[in-house]
Structures are given as structure tokens and as C-alpha cells.
Amino acid sequence: MYGFEAMTFNIHGGYLEAIVRGYRAGLLTAADYNNLCQCETLDDIKMHLSATEYGPYLQNEPSPLHTTTIVEKCTLKLVDEYKHMLCQATEPLSTFLEYITYGHMIDNVVLIVTGTLHERDVQELLEKCHPLGMFDSIATLAVAQNMRELYRLVLVDTPLAPYFSECITSEDLDDMNIEIMRNTLYKAYLEDFYKFCQKLGGATAEIMSDLLAFEADRRAVNITINSIGTELTRDDRRKLYSNFGLLYPYGHEELAVCEDIDQVRGVMEKYPPYQSIFSKLSYGESQMLDKAFYEEEVKRLCLAFEQQFHYGVFFAYMRLREQEIRNLMWISECVAQNQKSRVHDSVVFIF
């Protein structure tokens, strides 16, 4: 079907592509970030945001603002936009859009389960969940005691059910287990999403495979770094890597045996696209790695908009907006805590 999608894409996808490109035009620009970084109080931030597309969502907030309110309202805007697009979408775009939220679902499941384990209030945990990853019976997660129950009680009704096949054990839940579960789920999710995009074919497959491969590789690196010095065995670690991406399979073999960050670096520098990321970091440093990865991701996401007639723009837009909200959260936190010198540490400019 490759090459012919330009002829038929607009029948179903044209309207939404136009919508999403319009949304993208509303993303904050570097000038906006510059102004935001100069803000003295949260009210200044609100005032500045009221001139942007966030205006209607923030204008009715009473004056002593909190960072959480800002983030909540900004996320609300994203959710509204997402829902609008989902309502308008037809197959297979609607499935594609739903796939985008599964990542949040996994995070929410993990959040609730961990929270219950540490005996937090469920209501409080629910408020912290990302609204895109909500499903009906999410609150019931608190009932489950082990993986098997978790699956049988709750998750069997959710789209996450198929991803669970690899992590059904009767062991009781603990932090380590949950973390492994998260990564196993994520691995299964990414692979499924990847397969789905390949099935769609055309420019969508091309662009999404690039973006998802980057995501998979980033997760592989993060898993490796986070598992250094834990009791996770090499084989277990190897099992958590997604079976696609630039690093698959040889990079994975090498990553699986890494014992410190410099070894990871050695492995990654063999891959030209990641060379530039690691060349920015000094040896032994892993703090700035997240930011470097985010920057690279944003660059790739922006490139997705260069081509027309594919679904990658929806994925890219959602991701960019989430990055923007992360930026706003960081800026607001810095302003609220009077740490303005650190504003630039974590803000990733989108344009």
C-alpha cells in the first residue's frame, strides 16, 4: 500500500491530521519559554500562559496557584484534545490513538499497586494517575495481592491483558516484582505497538518504527543503568529488552553484561545515532542522560511532522505536549521553590 496512501489518506485521516497540525502550532515556542523562565511568581506564569492556548483552562483559577494546579489544568487540555481526536477517529486511527495511552495505563497500574503496597489511600493515588491512562476498574487494583490476582481480577478486562502473559506468577507483590512487571508490560506493549504499526504499513510504519525503536533503545539503556548493582540477573535483564530497535539483538547482548555506566557508554557509542547523545556527557555521569535522551526524542518527534499522510504525527504531538507539560512543571517548581538558576537544567525546548 506504500506510495498510494496519499490518494486515500484524507478520506478518513485528513480532518484529524489537520486538527493535530493545528494543535501542534499551539505548542509553546522558544520565545514563550524564555519569557516563562523569567517569571518571578506562579501568577506571572499564569499570566503568561493566559496568552497561549492554555488560557481558557487557567483563567478561572483563583489566585494562590500551586504547581499541581497548573500541571493538572495543562494536562486537562491535552486530555480534552485527545478525547476530541478519539471521538472523530475511525479505524485504524482510533486503535492507533488508543495504543498511545497504554503506556500511561501501565504506569497507572504500577503506581496504584506500589501505592497500595505502601498503604497509601487509594483516592489519593487515583488523583496522581495520568488521566489518559485511566480505565473503569482501576481503583479495584488495590484488592489484588499477587500478580495472578491482579490479572484475574482487574486487568483481564483492560487492553493490557495480552501483555500480562509473561508475568503471571503467584509471588506476592513487592517493589522489585512490580518494577519487573512494569518493564515486562512495557516491553510487550512496545512490541505490540510496533507490530501494529508495521501492519498499518506505509509512511506510518516507517516513521513509527523509527520513533518506537528509539523508545525501545532508551528503555534498554535505562533498564541497564537502573539494574546495575541490583540482584537482577543478566538473563532476566536481557528478557526485559524489547525485541526490536537499533540495539536488537547484538547491542542487547552487550548491554546485558554491562556492570557500570562507562561500559554502557562503550556499547552505545558504537551506534552512530546515539554517539552524539553520549558525546555530550562526561564520563561516569548519568544525571544528564535523561535530558539528552529527551532532547533527541523531541528532535525526532518534530521531524515526524515533516511528512504528510501518516499517523506518526498523532503520536508525536501527544509526546511533544507531554514534554511541554513536563517543562512547565519543572519551570513552575523552580519558580515556586526559588531555584531559578536551575530552570534550564531540565527544560527541553521544543522549537
Add this chain to the structure above:
Amino acid sequence: MAELQSGGGGGCCPPMDLFRSEPMQLVQIIIPIESAHLTVSYLGELGLLQFKDLNSEKSPFQRTYAAQIKKCAEMARKLRFFKEQMLKAGILSSVKSTTRADNNTDDLEVKLGDLEAELVEINANGDKLQRAHSELVEYKLVLQKAGEFFSSALTSAAAQQREMESQQTGEMTIETPLLTDKEMSADPSKQIKLGFIAGLVPREKSMSFERMLFRATRGNVFLRQAVVDEPVVDPVSGEKMEKNVFVVFYSGERAKNKILKICDAFGANRYPFNEEFDKQAQAISEVSGRLSELKTTLDAGLLHRGNLLQTIGDQFEQWNLLVKKEKSIYHTLNMLSLDVTKKCLVGEGWSPVFATKQDALERAAFDSNSQVGAIFQVLHTKESPPTYFRTNKFTSAFQEIVDAYGVAKYREANPGVFTIVTFPFLFAVMFGDWGHGICLLLGTLVLIVREKKLASQKLDDITDMTFGGRYVILMMALFSIYTGLIYNEFFSVPFEIFSHSAYACRDLSCSEATTVGLIKVRDTYPFGVDPVWHGSRSELPFLNSLKMKMSILLGVAQMNLGIILSYFNATFFRIGVNIWCQFIPQIIFLNSLFGYLSLLIILKWITGSQADLYHVMIYMFLSPTDELGDNQLFPGQKTAQLVLLLLAFVSVPWMLLPKPFILKMQHQDRHQGQSYEALQSTDESLQPDTNHDSHGHEEFEFSEVFVHQMIHTIEFVLGAVSNTASYLRLWALSLAHSELSSVFYEKVLLLAWGYNNILILIVGIIVFIFATVGVLLVMETLSAFLHALRLHWVEFQNKFYEGDGYKFSPFSFALLDDEDE
């Protein structure tokens, strides 16, 4: 430039306000900081000053009055909150308020804050009460429905027991109440304590709730649900939703914990419930009592809230206006720059010369008891001022037609003046039917009579557009009545209004459908088309020839007007080269070809000659030296044609060649001996305000100017032909209109009439009315409007109109209401 600003201009035409923009000047105001607010508010009431943003490089919160703007935004938020609350309570804010509210914003801020706090508290209390109320309602429902379960279960259990006693072979089915277990288990040691939980669950979740219970307890529960018919107010969210009453029976403490958690997760509200009937009855009566108590409390609270909102509503509009004004004042103040001494604000802005702002300024300075009054001085600049036409409610719609194409360059001739007449006239040429004209007139008169009422309310898009253009439509209707009388059309029926037809049958044998056999019996029909043409075989050839020629005459006249306006522009801006190398050759070219054609048309009408004008025009080019023969209209026509042709051919290179060379020479003259002025220019660039003065240094690219001129020339020469042809749309649309209306009249109305059946007649009349309104009055009006628009924008305005100015948008309170969010 100074002369231009003083407004003398060409001095050729009488003072016409609309013809050229008001003379504008850049003024600088220096206001002492303490009287700044008052001064700006007077200026806002005056509404004649367009402030320039002198702080455009600063972000909004770095400006001087950011804090005040924030305060205003906060007040606006509170007002929005009140509005929302009033909307919920169904209270309308009264437009006119009786009491004059205090104009002090600080007081207002405090007042609004208090009111908000009070309202929030009332709401919170009300919510608490409401919550208790809906909880009680739910409890009552549970008591009733669950009581039914128990009683029905008891009776059926009793019946079953009796049955079992008689048969001793009781088979368990799913319907068997679990309670029978308890009664059947004879062995008291094995007796398990069955617990139960009762409550309400949202109906849409009830299925998954049941499934979850089943899964979590591995089927060891018994759940009964009953539908509550009416939607119940949920105590937590306060929204109405459909719910089910449920009772879950379980055994064991672990199951209970699980069920409780699941209930929480599904937002199911649990209520205590007693098995015994008398206690249930007691609980019900207790709950009912408390419900009625709560109801009275709630009502009292609502009344109190309603009163509070009513008092807010009385003054809401006034406050709203005040806050809007305040906000706009501070936004304006933010555009002024702070003096070095921090005691004065310096502002710059455009204002029309006629405005006497001094009054407002003096008043402001006087009122604020400031020691130093505001200073106001005129700045000289080369920057192009905004264009400002003082329009009224009649002319503004026509001016908007022109502005939609492009706002006039400062002080250039405004086509809007002519548009007032030519636009409705050209429309009417295409829409000539005095019956339809009267319909349009009645429609627009309704709008005009109810003008005041309609202006105050918000209209939807299409009505708003029609309302805005009501005077345009009025003129269009009047003109179409006029042209309709000339065409002698009234829903395509000819009338003998002015006298009888000039023609009559020579004898009885002549039929209506032909002109053969008609002789002229009276004087020529005095006004418009003789009604006898209508329906005759030669109607179309006659009317087509008439309308076609008329279109060309109108077109040539309007294009000439356009070219003459370019002369006025050239003299006004003192650009001689435009007169000599553009205006004169253009007018010669157009008139030697199409002016001549118009002359021939008129001559032919006057003399009644049979000459073939196509032939004359075509052979004027193909073989100008041939004899004209029968087609000669006046003596010496051949010589005249030769001269005209020659003039036309000469005027083309005349348009093309001299202007670029003259411009080049002028440029060189201006810059002789100025090659070493780079230093001065860098000096100037340091001062942003005088930057525009250095227009002498602009690049002169000869090739570019030449290509530009070539394009212009080609466009004009080709345009002269194509634009003239374009005016034939007047004929085409008028033809289409009259044909359509005659089709509707003859094929619908007369046909229905012919059946002599009242039913068919009624249907025919209905179809006729809908066709007339839908197709002729709406669609045809739109299409004729669009074509008239095109003739103005393209054929008329491209002869002279630059349209690259920008509109004067003063800081004015009167415009505040328009920008309603």
C-alpha cells in the same frame, strides 16, 4: 509630507470627508505618573488616539502595570464566577442598574472579594446539606428496595420449605434464596454467619461490579440488584445519575474486606441495614422525618443564596464594564514608556488632526490635582500614518466593502465614496425587477425599523451580516426597483404603468406572440421598455442587444472613473510622472478603443442606423484602410478610426518606456554627491524613531522597476479588453434573472392556474413562493452581490487603488463591548 499632513492636498476637489483619510499626526504625550490613570481614562472616553506600543520588547509581566492587570484579571475571574453562579441559579443580570456604583477599583476589589467568600461559603454549606440530603434519599431507597428483597425472600423461602416438607426432594436452583440455607442447615454447629452489605451502585458500573465481586470471591457471594427508576443525586459528585440498589450476601471476614474495597473502588455507597422488619420501618420513618427537616433547611439556604445573587446581579453589568475599562486602561498604560526620572510616562500615538485632545488632557490634569499638567506635542515622522475615515451607520457598510479588499493607503482616494452609488446600481442592473426589489425593500425596512432593538442583542452569524449590511441592501432594493421599472419587469409580468404601449395590432389577425402586424399607434413608451416586447418572439434579441450595449457603456464609464481617480491621486501626492506617463496614455488607450465603441453605440441608438458594430470594431484592426460601406455611422469615420488606432498603438510604448527611465533619473538626481553619507545613516539607525527618515538611501534596482512597469502595462492593455468583456456579466446575470423569474411565473403559477383546481393552485402558489424566495431573492441576490463586488474590486479598483494602508484603531471604551469573549 508636512503639507500633506496639513491637509491641503491637490486642492481640486471640494472637502469630502470620506474621499480621503482624515489627516493624522503622531503626538507625544508626557503625563505625570499620578494623573496617568485619569488621563488615559479620559482619552479612552474620547476614543481618538491610537497608542503605539513603546515596550514591545518587554514581556507582559515585566511591564510597569503588570500587577494592576493581574488584579483586574482576578476581579474579572470573580465576576465570571458570579456570572456562572447566576446562570446556574437562573438569575439574569439587569442591564440598567438603578444605583450608580462607586468608581473606585480598590473598593470594588474588596467588595468582590467579600462577596466571593460569602458565596463560596454559602455554596459549601449548601453542598454539605445537599450531600446529607441525597445520602438520606439513597438510604431511604435502600431501605425500601432491600426490604422488598428480604420480604420476598422470606415468603418464597417459606413456600419452598413447605414444598420440601411435602416432597422432601428440594432441588437447588439459582433462584433459591440463600437464606434458605440458613434455615435448612439444621445442625447449629455448622451454621455460618452470613453477612450482607446493602447500598447503591451507578447503573453503568453495575455489570462490572457484579463481575468483579464474583471474581474476587470466586463466586461465593450472592448479589441482588434492583433498578431505581428515577435518577438519584449522587452525594459525592452532586450529579444526577441512574443507580441500582444492591444487597450482597457473603460469608467470612476476608470476603467482607474484599467486598468493602470493591465497593469503594466502584463508588458504591453503603448504608446500614437491619434484617428485622420493625427496625426497618422505624428507620424509614426516622429517615423521612430527617429528610423533611433537611429540605426546609436547604430551601432556606437556597433562598439566601438567591437573594445574594440577585444583589450581585443588579450591579453585575456595571462592575463588569468597570473592570473591563480598568483592564484596558492598564493595558494602555503598559504601552507607555517610563521616563528616566520615573515621574512621567511618555506615550506616542496617532490621532486625527481635528481632535482636540487638549480639553480632555486639561480636564484630566485638573481633576487629578496634579501640579504639572500633561504635555502634549506633535512629532514629525516619515512613518505612514493609519487611515481613518469618519463613517456613519450608513456609509460604514460601504466602506467595509472596500476595506475587505484592502485598507486605503493614507490619504489616497477612497473608492468607498463612489461605491455608495455604483455598487447598488451595478447590483440592480443584474437584479432588475421591481417586484423583487419591493420584497428586498420590505425585508431590509424591517431590519432598519427594529435597528435599535437588534443592535443591542447578539445575533447569529448570517443575521448579523445581513443586519450589518442593511443600508447596502436598502440601496440595492431601491435601485433594483428603479431598474425594474426600466426593464418593465414585475415578477416577469410587464405593466403599462406610464402609458399604454406604443404599438397595437393593425387588424384582428395578428397574434400576441409576434411583432409582425403591429404598428405604432402612439408616442414612444415614455419610460423604460415597452411592455409589448414581453413574450414576443423578438423579445430576447431586442433585450439582449439593449442590455449588452448598456453593460459596455456602464463598464467604460466606470473604468474611466477609475483612471480619473488615479489622476487625482497623482496630483494629490505630486507625482508628475504618474500623470504624464500613466494617466494620459491609459485614458487615451481605453477611450480610443472602447470609448470609441461606446460612442458608436450611442450614435447607433440616436440615428437608428443598421450598422454592424462588430464588423466596424473588428475591421478597424484587421484592415483599417478599407471602406466602411453600409457600416458608416458618421462622415470621416475612416480617418477618425485611423487616428484612434494610431493613438492606441502609440500609447502602449508610452506607458511602458518613459516611466522607469524618469524614475532612474530622479533617483540619480537625488543622490548626486551623497555617496559619502554612510556615517550619518549609522547615526540615524541608532535612533529608532528617525530610522524611517532615511528613505533616500533605498536601493534603486532599474531592472526590477522596469519589469514591474512592463507587468503593469501588459496588465492594463490586456485588462482593457478583458475588463470590458467582464462587464458583460451585467447583461448575463440580468438575462438569467429575468429568464428564471419568467420560468417560475409561466411554468409554475400560470400552469397551476390553468388546471382550474383549487388544490393545484394552492400547491402551485406555494411552489412559486418558495422558488421566488429561495432562488430569486436569496441565491440571485447573493450572486448579483458577488458579481457587483468583483466588478468593484477588480475592474474598478485596479485602475487606481493601492490599498496597502492600515486602519486607525483608537483606544476607546466604546469599542470595549465588541471584544466580548
